Amino acid sequence: SQQGEEDPQALSIQEGENATMNCSYKTSINNLQWYRQNSGRGLVHLILIRSNEREKHSGRLRVTLDTSKKSSSLLITASRAADTASYFCATAHSGNTPLVFGKGTRLSVIA
Amino acid sequence: KAGVTQTPRYLIKTRGQQVTLSCSPISGHRSVSWYQQTPGQGLQFLFEYFSETQRNKGNFPGRFSGRQFSNSRSEMNVSTLELGDSALYLCASSGDLASADTQYFGPGTRLTVL
Numbered sequence: 001s002q003q004g005e006e007d008p009q010a011l012s013i014q015e016g017e018n019a020t021m022n023c024s025y026k027t028s029i030n031n032l033q034w035y036r037q038n039s040g041r042g043l044v045h046l047i048l049i050r051s052n053e054r055e056k057h058s059g060r061l062r063v064t065l066d067t068s069k070k071s072s073s074l075l076i077t078a079s080r081a082a083d084t085a086s087y088f089c090a091t092a093h094s095g096n097t098p099l100v101f102g103k104g105t106r107l108s109v110i111a
Numbered sequence: 112k113a114g115v116t117q118t119p120r121y122l123i124k125t126r127g128q129q130v131t132l133s134c135s136p137i138s139g140h141r142s143v144s145w146y147q148q149t150p151g152q153g154l155q156f157l158f159e160y161f162s163e164t165q166r167n168k169g170n171f172p173g174r175f176s177g178r179q180f181s182n183s184r185s186e187m188n189v190s191t192l193e194l195g196d197s198a199l200y201l202c203a204s205s206g207d208l209a210s211a212d213t214q215y216f217g218p219g220t221r222l223t224v225l
Contacts (some may be wrong), residue, residue: 031211032210035216040199041218041219042217042219043201043203043214048213058140094208094210096167096208097210098144098156098169098209098210099144099210099214101154102153104153
């Protein structure tokens with residue numbers, strides 16, 4: 001399966017701490033995308049990183065991509081209770097194939 | 112710009128019935144993708160439409176079908192509903208093919224099959 005796998009499945013941290021989530025995949029990609037989903041709602045796009053990029057930032061978010069290891073990480077710095085959500089990585093494997101989502105990491109930020 | 116809208120938001124049906132879900136993409140977006148989300152299987156890709164053409168189809172039975180209209184609005188239909196079809200159905204739109212562009216998701220339609 002091409003499906004990305006997030007690690008860990010669940011993560012619980014204190015407000016103010018950093019949270020790191022990882023995503024691994026099996027076949028080469030064009031890009032990798034991270035999304036956030038609050039309970040039972042639609043997904044919100046966070047960052048898209050292309051295969052020729054190694055790192056991208058957006059506010060408190062930092063995404064890295066290591067194509068040699070077929071892995072990506074999402075770092076949320078100075079976490080807040082509002083960051084509590086599920087985080088998904090999605091991989092795009094060619095120009096005409098659907099995005100493939102992993103099963104997600106459930107992040108709980110405790111105030 | 113208005114976001115992606117999905118109607119209805121909640122739906123309760125019984126086994127054997129059929130259902131039609133609607134998705135209105137962001138203005139100017141030509142790609143609409145549909146996903147089924149369940150606790151056990153996660154987010155499963157159903158199909159993608161781009162400029163009224165089905166570009167990709169996921170591994171779902173023929174009871175699941177969809178279409179896209181000239182204004183990019185999309186509908187998906189599920190016939191002969193089964194209990195296992197209970198799920199959150201999400202649609203997403205993007206300007207380009209879904210694999211090449213950011214996807215903007217709607218709030219979803221929660222379907223319960225009794």
